[in-house]
Amino acid sequence: MRPIFTVVDSQILVITPQPYPVPTDELLLHGAGLCCIRQDRVLFEQLDFRVHAGELVQIAGKNGAGKSSLLRILAALVAPDDGSLYYRQQPLTAVASDYAANLCYIGHQSGIHEQLTALENLSFWRSASGIAKADDFALLAELGLAGLEDIPCRMLSAGQQRRVSLARLWFTRRQLWILDEPFTALDQTAIAMLQQHFAEHLQQGGAIVLTTHQNLSMAFTRQTTLELAYRW
Amino acid sequence: MVALSTFVQRELRLLARQKADWLNPVLFFVIVLSLFPLGVGPEPNLLRLMAPGIVWIAALLSVLLAAERLFKDDYRNGVVEQLVAARQPLLSFVLAKLFTNWLSTGLPLVLLSPLVALLLSINSAEFVAMLLTLLLGTPLLSLLSVMGAALTVSADKGGILLALLILPLYIPLLIFASSAMEAAAMGLPYHGQLAIMLAMLLFAMALIPLAVISALKLNVS
Numbered sequence: 001m002r003p004i005f006t007v008v009d010s011q012i013l014v015i016t017p018q019p020y021p022v023p024t025d026e027l028l029l030h031g032a033g034l035c036c037i038r039q040d041r042v043l044f045e046q047l048d049f050r051v052h053a054g055e056l057v058q059i060a061g062k063n064g065a066g067k068s069s070l071l072r073i074l075a076a077l078v079a080p081d082d083g084s085l086y087y088r089q090q091p092l093t094a095v096a097s098d099y100a101a102n103l104c105y106i107g108h109q110s111g112i113h114e115q116l117t118a119l120e121n122l123s124f125w126r127s128a129s130g131i132a133k134a135d136d137f138a139l140l141a142e143l144g145l146a147g148l149e150d151i152p153c154r155m156l157s158a159g160q161q162r163r164v165s166l167a168r169l170w171f172t173r174r175q176l177w178i179l180d181e182p183f184t185a186l187d188q189t190a191i192a193m194l195q196q197h198f199a200e201h202l203q204q205g206g207a208i209v210l211t212t213h214q215n216l217s218m219a220f221t222r223q224t225t226l227e228l229a230y231r232w
Numbered sequence: 233m234v235a236l237s238t239f240v241q242r243e244l245r246l247l248a249r250q251k252a253d254w255l256n257p258v259l260f261f262v263i264v265l266s267l268f269p270l271g272v273g274p275e276p277n278l279l280r281l282m283a284p285g286i287v288w289i290a291a292l293l294s295v296l297l298a299a300e301r302l303f304k305d306d307y308r309n310g311v312v313e314q315l316v317a318a319r320q321p322l323l324s325f326v327l328a329k330l331f332t333n334w335l336s337t338g339l340p341l342v343l344l345s346p347l348v349a350l351l352l353s354i355n356s357a358e359f360v361a362m363l364l365t366l367l368l369g370t371p372l373l374s375l376l377s378v379m380g381a382a383l384t385v386s387a388d389k390g391g392i393l394l395a396l397l398i399l400p401l402y403i404p405l406l407i408f409a410s411s412a413m414e415a416a417a418m419g420l421p422y423h424g425q426l427a428i429m430l431a432m433l434l435f436a437m438a439l440i441p442l443a444v445i446s447a448l449k450l451n452v453s
Contacts, residue, residue, distance in 0.1 A: 077316060120245065126433070127235040128235065
């Protein structure tokens with residue numbers, strides 16, 4: 001664990017920003033014997049799933065293999081058809097609010113309203129996650145959206161909308177990120193930038209679960225790939 | 233409570249951008265009421281006699297008209313899903329929807345009631361009764377229609393389903409509201425009807441937000 005307080009010059013107390021105190025390697029999320037059935041088809045069964053702090057888990061598999069279904073189960077949106085989930089060793093049903101408060105889920109849909117501007121969407125998600133106002137202009141500029149802050153998102157391209165949606169990851173203090181196809185529609189620069197941001201998050205003890213069809217171009221210190229087979 | 237004001241602000245902004253969503257139901261209300269004197273003839277006594285029923289049926293239908301699209305956009309773009317995953321902000325989201333729905337569809341009806349009184353040649357005692365029933369009744373209409381919208385959000389053509397689901401729940405309100413206006417027209421006290429309407433409103437206020445949250449969760453899973 002990083003120190004919360006550091007004494008500098010023996011007099012001045014510097015409080016280092018520490019979003020979430022985590023011992024690294026802690027088992028954050030554990031799914032035991034997960035099973036998911038859709039339209040009489042068993043997508044997966046007896047699936048054991050572990051996510052540790054500082055770990056990136058990539059879920060791969062063909063279309064229809066059940067990647068998004070698994071993510072929705074992990075985000076506690078849908079109950080698994082069998083098996084159970086544990087958050088920090090406790091049954092998820094008992095600590096559901098704690099879990100939700102430490103989770104940032106961005107699904108297949110972007111979560112941005114097309115009639116609102118990038119700035120409005122961003123500040124909405126900022127305060128919906130209970131985070132104080134900050135300089136959203138700077139953040140949007142950093143994400144390559146300078147000059148597009150004030151036009152409705154329906155005027156933006158798919159990739160730009162994705163960037164607005166993912167901008168949340170730059171201010172969220174949630175430890176566990178569950179992202180469904182975050183790289184969709186993004187260009188190479190944005191993908192590299194996003195992966196760089198992932199690395200920083202992992203370094204601070206965060207954890208990421210994501211689905212993607214492309215191979216991650218960056219090597220993360222702790223990375224696991226889970227391949228879901230398409231089953232008939 | 234996660235920043236209720238944020239959600240209200242967002243809804244108000246959306247209302248300002250999508251004016252047709254709330255202007256259409258209000259216009260519908262005015263059009264129906266102004267067509268009645270033309271249709272049944274401008275006989276003042278006849279219009280006065282029918283006023284309670286006309287006003288309330290027009291109000292019910294106009295609120296129903298506004299209900300269908302209430303959660304549609306936020307469901308399609310994933311906001312509902314992500315708020316359900318985050319759990320905590322969901323109540324604020326629902327309360328903001330309820331409040332702004334009343335603000336955009338219920339309140340205009342209350343504000344238009346002087347015009348209605350003119351169109352249907354209602355006297356001042358009946359006008360007061362109409363104003364009171366609209367003030368008590370429109371929030372209840374909003375509550376019920378938000379619940380219906382939440383239940384039918386994932387249905388592709390939810391409009392008919394919504395009407396079938398919600399109109400029966402409107403009926404007690406219709407009965408007591410028009411009965412209060414009729415009593416006022418006859419110079420009788422109508423506290424009883426108002427008290428029952430208030431009771432229904434309080435009951436709905438306590439339980440419907442929870443029902444809406446459950447309905448949204450159900451539709452996301």
